[in-house]
Amino acid sequence: MLKIFNTLSGKKEIFKSIKKDKINLYVCGVTVYDFCHIGHGRTFVVFDMIVRYLRFSGFQVKYIRNITDIDDKIILKSIQEKTTINSFATYMIKEMHKDFDLLGISRPDEEPRVTHYINDIIEMIRKLITKKHAYINKNGDVIFSIDSYLDYGTLSRQSLILLKSGLRIPINNMKKNPLDFVLWKVSSPEEYSWNSPWGKGRPGWHIECSAITNVFFDNSIDIHGGGSDLLFPHHENERSQSICFNDKSIINFWMHTGMVIINNQKMSKSLGNAHFLRNVLKDCDSEVLRYFFLATHYRHPIYYCEKNLDQAYTSLQYLYTALYNTNPCLNNEEGVNFDFEFCKAMNDDFNTPKVFSIFFEIARKINFFKNKDISKSNKFAFRLKDLANNLGFLLQNPKDFLQKKTTLNSSTLKIIKSLIEKRNIARKLKLWDKADNIREKLMSLDIIVEDLPNETIWRKNKKI
Secondary structure, X not given: OOEEEEOOOOEXXXXXXXXXXXXXXXXXXXXXXXXXXXXXXXXXXXHHHHHHHHHHOOOEEEEEEOEEOOOHHHHHXXXXXXXXXXXXXXXXXXXXXXXXXXXXXXXXXXXXXXXXXXXXXXXXXXXXXXXXXXXXXXXXXXXXXXXXXXXXXXXXOOOHHHHHOOOOOOOOOOOOOOOOXXXXXXXXXXXXXEOOOOOOEEEOHHHHHHHHHHHHHOOEEEEEXXXXXXXXXXXXXXXXXXXXXXXXXXEEXXXXXXXXXXXXXXXXXXXXXXXXXXXXXXXXXXXXXXXXXXXXXXXXOEEOOHHHHHHHHHHHHHHHHHHOOOOOOOOOOOOHHHHHHHHHHHHEOOOHHHHHHXXXXXXXXXXXXXXXXXHHHHXXXXXXXXXXXXXXXXXXXXXXXXXXXXXXXXXXXXXXXXHHHHHHHHHHOOOHHHHHHHHHHHHHOOEEEEEOOOOXXXXXXXXX
């Protein structure tokens, strides 16, 4: 029985899809004004994991992740790059896909770009005005009135009294209430804009998700997700306008991923502490980064630092070492209880830290039987790979992972190969002191050697 923590209720709830065995899942995507950072990576690896497991569990998942391809930052960047807004956004989307592909993030079923749904946005705004949930201010902007929706603030549990006092939101005399937000922003003739009943302009940020979910899901969503930084005001505003637009709007579960913390600060481009995925992946195996993202429960903050990446590598290294020199074979016998434990952990609000502990238990079984019963060892190896593959792990050849060469130059590789050959000769001649001295030289290069019955293998001792 799957239970998911619902931000709206503030507790875990038994999950039941709106339509039997089918799930509509929507996640707020990237605003493509810059390269993706590790905060994006964390959020979309989490939802990739969730989609993989839901499909593994037998659900038909329709996964939509939008792309914001128009906003002030994108306009500014396109001007700086001396290119059109569309060309710049298209380029950044391609770069986003490169980064996400490296992380093993599967593509959503659809990735609607906001600029392709302007007419749908205009129609939604028109209806909100007709239903008196929106008004036109002195500038000609269309503004959503939060006073028209009595449950505003319910999702994010914001104190409206505090917010309305102006302590957290500056007073704006163009709004009836300082919390009111823009649905349609009028533009000057030279600005990038579209025609509308209220003049040339472009949509506000919040309205785009409501319009897109209405197009794809008719505002009937099983799971709506995103980073916790989107909870207020974005998701609060989105929920309000969606319900006001369609009284029958359903969003059953709201899910939010925790922040990425760097040096005790929330990671933010504005703080100058953002780490781009492409830069991190130059020195870190993508599966290691993926493991790092999921080693902490998705709702909790994660602390990004070299030490924690090293721990993620060490964990994966242990699992791959267990798989090395095994021949995973179909197993419907040994360790079937691990399948149950895996599903039990995942059904408990996608408890990946518990899942990883299960992987280690299986790895210990593999190691235990390697020199006792190779058939059993191989069967447990199948169990480990089969379960881990469902979450996007242990997809590489163990030897390739353990001997990753991304940070080793050709001369170092030659030295390693030469030392191992000399050590093997010394061992054959039973020159144990010499063999031990060579092992120490290899350890000084941060190389661990392991003697197997038919060969000696090596691996990096630290994060690659």
